[in-house]
Amino acid sequence: MNCTACTRPLDAPAQLCDGCTRGLDVRLGELPAQYLLLATHLRPGAARGDGPVPLVREAPLPVREDVLDMRAAGGMVTMLESWREAMQQARGWGPPARTGTVERRVMAAARGLQMNLEWIAEFFEGAGDIACEIRTLSGQVQMLLDPAPPTLAVGECAADLGGGDICGAPLRVPHGTTTVRCRRCGTDYPPSSWLTLATGAWATPAGAAA
Ligand SMILES: [Zn+2]
Numbered sequence: 403m404n405c406t407a408c409t410r411p412l413d414a415p416a417q418l419c420d421g422c423t424r425g426l427d428v429r430l431g432e433l434p435a436q437y438l439l440l441a442t443h444l445r446p447g448a449a450r451g452d453g454p455v456p457l458v459r460e461a462p463l464p465v466r467e468d469v470l471d472m473r474a475a476g477g478m479v480t481m482l483e484s485w486r487e488a489m490q491q492a493r494g495w496g497p498p499a500r501t502g503t504v505e506r507r508v509m510a511a512a513r514g515l516q517m518n519l520e521w522i523a524e525f526f527e528g529a530g531d532i533a534c535e536i537r538t539l540s541g542q543v544q545m546l547l548d549p550a551p552p553t554l555a556v557g558e559c560a561a562d563l564g565g566g567d568i569c570g571a572p573l574r575v576p577h578g579t580t581t582v583r584c585r586r587c588g589t590d591y592p593p594s595s596w597l598t599l600a601t602g603a604w605a606t607p608a609g610a611a612a
């Protein structure tokens with residue numbers, strides 16, 4: 403028998419392995435706080451400003467639709483409540499109440515799932531799906547809270563590591579800089595070399611030495 407989330411072999415009959423169970427537990431514990439934190443990311447660039455909110459007289463400030471979607475009905479709350487309801491149904495229980503603010507509903511649904519985690523990991527037929535869906539959801543939330551700065555791919559490192567062994571590590575221009583350094587071998591590439599890199603013209607020994 404294998405874990406229905408990661409497909410690792412299990413020692414005893416169950417739905418989830420220990421690792422996937424722990425991961426699900428941790429994520430369910432984090433989601434309610436992350437839901438609250440998302441409120442501070444609704445406005446582009448608003449996450450760092452904690453001063454007084456200026457009075458808006460004209461056009462409203464733009465809102466991050468991706469953050470709004472995650473916080474609205476159909477987002478995080480719906481996924482958690484649907485899984486809680488499916489779990490309760492599988493146990494022969496009635497549907498859970500969906501009352502109060504969305505914040506409270508997120509908390510209640512996540513707690514309800516966490517409190518039944520042992521049963522979910524052992525018996526729930528949807529265990530693999532919930533573990534995978536919650537992992538994806540958690541990843542999406544983390545991206546919303548801390549989006550990776552955009553980078554530009556410029557090609558592969560052409561440095562000769564010795565004996566014609568070309569490094570080949572992917573090179574990216576970090577956001578806001580004009581310095582490209584190979585993270586594998588440390589070779590620097592000035593902006594004037596990026597076009598050559600991107601077109602693969604380094605593939606000659608003379609080019610690699612530049
Ligand atoms: Zn697993």
Ligand SMILES: [Zn+2]
Binds near residue numbers: 570571588
């Ligand atoms: Zn390199």
